[in-house]
Amino acid sequence: MSQPFDIAVIGATGTVGETLVQILEERDFPVGTLHLLASIESAGQSVPFRGKNVRVREVDEFDFSKVRLVFFAAGEQVTLAYAPRAHAAGCALIDLSGALPAEQAPRVVPEANAELLKSLSAPYQLSSPSASVTALAVVLAPLHGLLTLQRLSVTACLAVSSQGREGVVELARQTAELLNVRPLEPRFFDRQIAFNLLGQVGPADDAGHTLLEKRLADELKQILADPALKVAATCVQAPVFFGDSLSLSLQSATKVDLKAVCAALDSAPGIERVEPGDYPTAVGDAVGQDVVYVGRVRNGLDDPTELNLWIASDNVRKGAALNAVQIGELLIKHYL
Amino acid sequence: MSQPFDIAVIGATGTVGETLVQILEERDFPVGTLHLLASIESAGQSVPFRGKNVRVREVDEFDFSKVRLVFFAAGEQVTLAYAPRAHAAGCALIDLSGALPAEQAPRVVPEANAELLKSLSAPYQLSSPSASVTALAVVLAPLHGLLTLQRLSVTACLAVSSQGREGVVELARQTAELLNVRPLEPRFFDRQIAFNLLGQVGPADDAGHTLLEKRLADELKQILADPALKVAATCVQAPVFFGDSLSLSLQSATKVDLKAVCAALDSAPGIERVEPGDYPTAVGDAVGQDVVYVGRVRNGLDDPTELNLWIASDNVRKGAALNAVQIGELLIKHYL
Numbered sequence: 111m112s113q114p115f116d117i118a119v120i121g122a123t124g125t126v127g128e129t130l131v132q133i134l135e136e137r138d139f140p141v142g143t144l145h146l147l148a149s150i151e152s153a154g155q156s157v158p159f160r161g162k163n164v165r166v167r168e169v170d171e172f173d174f175s176k177v178r179l180v181f182f183a184a185g186e187q188v189t190l191a192y193a194p195r196a197h198a199a200g201c202a203l204i205d206l207s208g209a210l211p212a213e214q215a216p217r218v219v220p221e222a223n224a225e226l227l228k229s230l231s232a233p234y235q236l237s238s239p240s241a242s243v244t245a246l247a248v249v250l251a252p253l254h255g256l257l258t259l260q261r262l263s264v265t266a267c268l269a270v271s272s273q274g275r276e277g278v279v280e281l282a283r284q285t286a287e288l289l290n291v292r293p294l295e296p297r298f299f300d301r302q303i304a305f306n307l308l309g310q311v312g313p314a315d316d317a318g319h320t321l322l323e324k325r326l327a328d329e330l331k332q333i334l335a336d337p338a339l340k341v342a343a344t345c346v347q348a349p350v351f352f353g354d355s356l357s358l359s360l361q362s363a364t365k366v367d368l369k370a371v372c373a374a375l376d377s378a379p380g381i382e383r384v385e386p387g388d389y390p391t392a393v394g395d396a397v398g399q400d401v402v403y404v405g406r407v408r409n410g411l412d413d414p415t416e417l418n419l420w421i422a423s424d425n426v427r428k429g430a431a432l433n434a435v436q437i438g439e440l441l442i443k444h445y446l
Numbered sequence: 447m448s449q450p451f452d453i454a455v456i457g458a459t460g461t462v463g464e465t466l467v468q469i470l471e472e473r474d475f476p477v478g479t480l481h482l483l484a485s486i487e488s489a490g491q492s493v494p495f496r497g498k499n500v501r502v503r504e505v506d507e508f509d510f511s512k513v514r515l516v517f518f519a520a521g522e523q524v525t526l527a528y529a530p531r532a533h534a535a536g537c538a539l540i541d542l543s544g545a546l547p548a549e550q551a552p553r554v555v556p557e558a559n560a561e562l563l564k565s566l567s568a569p570y571q572l573s574s575p576s577a578s579v580t581a582l583a584v585v586l587a588p589l590h591g592l593l594t595l596q597r598l599s600v601t602a603c604l605a606v607s608s609q610g611r612e613g614v615v616e617l618a619r620q621t622a623e624l625l626n627v628r629p630l631e632p633r634f635f636d637r638q639i640a641f642n643l644l645g646q647v648g649p650a651d652d653a654g655h656t657l658l659e660k661r662l663a664d665e666l667k668q669i670l671a672d673p674a675l676k677v678a679a680t681c682v683q684a685p686v687f688f689g690d691s692l693s694l695s696l697q698s699a700t701k702v703d704l705k706a707v708c709a710a711l712d713s714a715p716g717i718e719r720v721e722p723g724d725y726p727t728a729v730g731d732a733v734g735q736d737v738v739y740v741g742r743v744r745n746g747l748d749d750p751t752e753l754n755l756w757i758a759s760d761n762v763r764k765g766a767a768l769n770a771v772q773i774g775e776l777l778i779k780h781y782l
Contacts, residue, residue: 263746267643285621289618289625301730302729305686306686306727306730307603307728309693309756310725310742310756314722314744317744318722318744319744323747324747327747339748341747342695342746342749343747349685350685353642357601357645359599387649390645391643392643393638394637405646410678411660411677412663412677416678418654418678420645420680
């Protein structure tokens with residue numbers, strides 16, 4: 111094991127933060143002292159780490175010069191409030207909230223753009239992208255050189271856990287109400303999510319796009335270093351607790367060789383390709399796994415220059431917590 | 447009311463057949479004698495029509511020369527077995543199973559290709575297409591002349607009722623088992639459908655496409671009379687009881703004028719367009735309604751020649767039963 115690093119995790123009581131702490135332990139991340147931080151409401155709780163309960167302290171009172179690496183796994187507001195302090199104290203920081211612009215904290219998916227770090231300097235500020243982008247980047251990285259990608263259309267069916275614990279609780283509550291034939295009262299989501307699909311996540315701008323959709327396109331283009339790629343994204347809230355499902359249609363300039371695509375996917379890190387005939391699902395395959403599942407590898411029905419894929423990925427794990435820890439591993443191995 | 451027609455409905459005890467009989471009554475279809483038919487297993491049951499219970503008789507013993515119009519709302523095997531007898535008896539027939547090839551029984555969505563009937567002759571053999579095609583055809587008909595459509599990519603999230611009663615029962619049973627923390631035993635679907643999405647419906651061919659996806663493409667191109675349209679389709683089984691949700695991406699040869707698109711949608715029959723900012727859902731809007739809901743009308747994020755739409759439609763009603771009755775109305779008004 112390399113030298114231990116004192117680190118901090120902000121938002122350690124949330125869905126992603128809790129998983130992140132678990133993954134630090136699972137992967138034997140060289141943690142010296144682990145500082146768990148949260149807003150004043152969650153401070154005082156405890157989170158298990160290496161057989162002990164680590165008490166969560168209030169972020170506002172934390173001295174960031176005590177650590178060398180900070181994970182921001184709380185909301186955007188928390189990142190905006192405390193990232194400048196962490197940065198000024200000389201900490202490397204990895205943000206999971208998407209709050210920091212790419213110019214300041216570029217998006218990194220180690221399987222796709224680990225090389226990007228070479229062009230940066232300390233103190234490092236990096237972001238783990240939104241969950242569906244992490245999955246897309248893992249899958250597209252090995253295909254990007256193989257295909258002459260021109261256009262990408264994705265329908266991303268997102269788990270309610272992408273909205274944190276409240277999303278999970280709301281789907282469970284609504285489902286139980288409906289099964290017990292009680293009147294439905296949507297609270298967290300503005301309408302019925304149980305046994306329904308919500309075709310828009312968050313408000314849309316004047317052009318009709320949501321922040322999540324614009325972020326998906328921007329982050330993906332940055333990670334693939336392909337600003338000319340044309341992206342159409344529809345983010346949908348699905349009545350699924352954990353695991354994102356992505357229906358992807360890619361347009362190449364030339365005929366897509368499916369054998370070469372399968373070979374590239376099979377030899378790339380972080381991907382489990384499911385053989386034709388079978389197909390992966392979020393719940394049955396992806397949840398709890400580190401890899402991104404890809405199946406239904408096929409051309410368009412009428413077009414050999416088109417490639418269609420079905421992707422299932424654990425939104426909390428590879429989509430967020432694991433990817434952030436992998437960025438941390440990259441940092442401590444080569445850069446800190 | 448026009449002269450009454452003696453008609454037969456085969457499969458009257460199924461999800462679609464039952465709704466079809468309801469709609470015949472609702473729309474005051476000029477029914478003389480209504481013959482309800484089913485396989486030997488369902489014969490003997492009763493279905494309400496105009497305040498009376500109509501007994502379901504065995505199809506095998508039916509004399510088709512007693513009626514002028516037959517709806518085939520049972521499975522493909524039943525259509526294949528009895529359509530020749532109905533046709534030989536001189537009946538007009540409307541098939542909902544998809545079993546008959548388009549050359550024999552062309553697909554009709556009255557809002558899109560009612561004119562097709564002019565080129566046919568009695569005894570008429572027509573098909574109502576699969577539910578997602580009905581919704582797509584209603585929406586694309588007014589856009590087809592406006593845009594120079596080149597390519598269409600659709601992710602169709604289908605309700606379990608598209609598999610009939612067994613699909614509905616299975617989703618309810620699996621959901622109850624999971625909520626009660628009992629072990630899950632998939633029966634009708636081959637894996638967990640509750641709180642999950644199944645990215646493939648039915649077996650795939652060697653090229654990776656399912657019958658449903660190929661049918662979607664073929665039927666849509668036939669209805670739009672556009673054999674050159676390139677279609678990519680992914681049909682997904684969603685944990686939704688009733689109502690299909692379609693995420694649609696269209697590629698035009700030229701810039702898409704969103705105002706013209708909205709105007710065309712607004713003036714077309716059978717469509718309810720939802721204003722930007724809001725969006726339709728299967729459960730909240732479409733189920734129980736005759737119209738197809740369209741929302742999220744927008745360009746691609748990076749491409750003004752692209753049009754993205756979100757469609758919600760009642761798969762049992764407009765997707766099947768209502769569309770078949772509308773075909774019947776066309777027939778009796780102009781052709782029988």
